[in-house]
Amino acid sequence: MYSYLSGISMPEDLKKLTEKEVEVLIKEIRNFLIESVSKTGGHLASNLGVVELTLALHTVFDTSKDRILWDVGHQSYVHKILTGRKDEFHTLRQYKGISGFPKISESIHDHFNTGHSSTSISAALGMAFARDLQQQDHSIIAVIGDGALTGGMAFEALNHAGQSKKNLMVILNDNEMSISPNVGGLSDYLTRIRTAPIYYRVKGDIEQLIGKIPAIGKSVVKTVEKAKDSIKYFFVPGILFEELGFTYIGPVDGHNYESLCKVLNKYKNLNGPVLVHVITKKGKGYKPAETSPHDFHGVSPFKIDSGEPLKAKKKTTFSDIAGSTLVKAAEADDSIVAITAAMPSGTGLTEFSQKFPERFIDVGIAEQHAVTLAAGLAAAGCRPVFPVYSTFLQRGYDQVLHDVCLQNLPVTLLLDRAGLVGNDGETHHGVFDISFLSCIPNLVMMAPKDGDELQEMIQYSLKLKSPVAIRYPRGNAGITEDSNNISIHKGKGEILFEAGKDALIIALGTMCEEALKAAHTLAQKGIKVTIINPRFIKPLDEGLILEYANKCNSIYTIEDHVKHGGFGSQVLSLLNDHSINKEVRIFAIPDEFVEHGDVHILHDYYHLCGDKLAQEIQQDFLGNVYSPFVLTR
Ligand SMILES: Cc1ncc(C[n+]2csc(CCOP(=O)(O)OP(=O)(O)O)c2C)c(N)n1
Ligand SMILES: CC(=O)[C@@H](O)[C@H](O)COP(=O)(O)O
Ligand SMILES: [Mg+2]
DSSP states (O other), X not given: OOTTGGGOSSHHHHHTSOHHHHHHHHHHHHHHHHHHHHHHOBOHHXXXXXXXXXHHHHHHXXXXXXXXXXXXXXXXXXXXXXXXXXXTGGGXXXXXXXXXXXOTTTOTTOOSOOXXXXXXXXXXXXXXXXXXXXXXXXXXXEEEETTGGGSHHHHHHHHHHHHHTOOOEEEEEEOSBSSSBOOSHHHHHHHHHHHSTTTTOOHHHHHHHHHTSOOOSHHHHHHHHHHHHHHHHHHSTTHHHHHHTOEEEEEEETTOHHHHHHHHHHHTXXXXXXXXXXXXXXXXXXXXXXXXXXXXXXBOSBOTTTOOBSSOOOSOBHHHHHHHHHHHHHHHOTTEEEEESSOTTTTTOHHHHHHOGGGEEEOOSOHHHHHHHHXXXXXXXXXXXXXXXXXXXXXXXXXXXXIIITTTOOOEEEXXXXXXXXXXXXXXXXXSHHHXXXXXXXXXXXXXXXXXXXXXXXXXXXXXXXXXXXXXXXXXXXXXXXXXXOOOOTTOOEEEEESOSSEEEEEOTTHHHHHHHHHHHHHHTTOOEEEEEOOEEESOOHHHHHHHHHHSSEEEEEEEEESTTSHHHHHHHHHHHTTOOXXXXXXXXXXXXXXXXXXXXXXXXTTOXXXXXXXXXXXXXXXXXXXXXXEEO
């Protein structure tokens, strides 16, 4: 079916093709990507945009020694296809299949693992220092998108790399898009470069021209120098990067394989850091993705002819509820400001951004800045809310501690995608937030069992005069059966289910639903349990937990989070402080990074589901056979 792609196993095979054949290969790769991702889901639009660029990189460089670092790494599919993973591509992002991001463990052609944005230039510079110290000779190329370039780390690295004079190439893949349209002054600057009338002029011509402007006499010299500077700043593309110490090349048409190869060949041995500004179209070659790059940034399986998702739209998600609750709250309180770090739709803020554009702030991929911006807003009398994926808040840790909590500022952090997220895998699971946040003084932390409770918790958080974090998972927000009336009071949990004293299950957040399933299964076996929904991670409902821990025979905690420093550890510590010496078993994720795969598979593997919980509790009653995943005291 694929005349040329079928013959490509490794990058060397590519080098045997003529330019005409490569043109056919480009089309074949796009078809292959569309076919394959329509079944597995994945980051389609970004990959369609870098087909020519990736082929050119593999034509000019040799990644068995040269190092290409893919920023974020969601655009590395073509690289994977060309470096021995074509035949496994149908397993992309599936449990035990290949990852959606670069992985050193997958291939010698992957040189650095990524997933979080804006790391590539720092890593490339580190490798350049190492290469020179070890007197080696290879090329190092960071490929970074215009969205990823909005991240603070990228600026820090550009600043350092420019001055270091190290030989390295930064390829700026500019498609004017982050997940949503890109934001910020730098993005505007790139637009000016792209649309400048001197688009195809080379910088050298302009500099020569400026050099020819005569200047006679002292004051004339001064004026002319000033004028020259202004002309240069106006006309020389990429002057910003030049001033930082980079040689700027571009803009270059990122869909012209031949000219990309020429540029890369010409500048690959240049002394010092070089930045090649490549213009691409996100979603290139597939109409639905070109028209709607946002919708095809990360897709679930879809119909190729229409681009429609295979499964009907999901029910209401936790993110939807967070968004609609904030809209309602903002209608009543004009001090509420919503912040996003380049994830407006992922975090459910689309409606908010449309209804309250003046109170909606997209900072770009800049979580650190977002947190301190929130602190500033709060210090000046606004009520900021920052919905952010749990995993990306890791970027803003010191800002949460130092700028928000130390000053006890009323900032609400909505930790979306808390728990296992599924197919993005180890870089994206939000399973560390309890450990890194619950140790911070002044911070109140909650986890809702369902959508209704999330709504109440957000409303409650907006009344508090202190920082609050609320963690909730990716996906649908159900309504819990057996649910009581929801009324949130600081540090108060609820008895969700009470059948007897054989076992106490303290189930955090959506694990309540799993605990209820287990309770019903166990009831049929004659084992009577009680379930506590703690609602608060901090402060814990100590009274309720101690009362029932004393009453019940054995105690179980369950959470979608790592065990170390997690919720169960805190319960254990509480019981220890009160000398309750009963058996406590913690169902949580052990001390390892969790691979990618469907969430239900991962939950099953780690026994974070009703079936396994019931099985384990039953086993305990039968004869104490323990699973390796649960801690026993
Ligand atoms: C620290 C961090 N924050 C947010 C994200 C989510 N994210 C992944 S890709 C992306 C947009 C990247 O845009 P760009 O670099 O321009 O790549 P493109 O998809 O346009 O090729 C965002 C916001 C992330 N991966 N890491
Ligand atoms: C690459 C990246 O970081 C994002 O695109 C992420 O994959 C989005 O995840 P959701 O699909 O959960 O919004
Ligand atoms: Mg982009």
